[in-house]
Amino acid sequence: MFNFKAHNDEIEEMLENLKNAHNEWKQKEKFFQEVTDPDLVDIAIYELEASKIKYIYLLKKLKKEMGIGKAMADNKTD
Numbered sequence: 290m291f292n293f294k295a296h297n298d299e300i301e302e303m304l305e306n307l308k309n310a311h312n313e314w315k316q317k318e319k320f321f322q323e324v325t326d327p328d329l330v331d332i333a334i335y336e337l338e339a340s341k342i343k344y345i346y347l348l349k350k351l352k353k354e355m356g357i358g359k360a361m362a363d364n365k366t367d
Contacts, residue, residue, distance in 0.1 A: 314343075321337050
């Protein structure tokens with residue numbers, strides 16, 4: 290039997306993780322914009338890219354869990 294409460298709790302946790310990843314991405318962007326030391330610029334770039342990739346990964350995972358990607362693909366074939 291499908292447990293809707295557990296599924297909703299999982300979705301809520303994924304949304305919270307996505308929100309945190311988005312905030313992290315924005316913080317890394319701010320750090321990148323403010324840094325001036327050449328060595329720190331390299332670090333800022335790597336951290337910015339990593340946080341962006343993390344956000345995109347979590348977004349795709351959430352869409353898959355919610356069935357959004359499949360629904361959108363199904364609508365395109367109509």
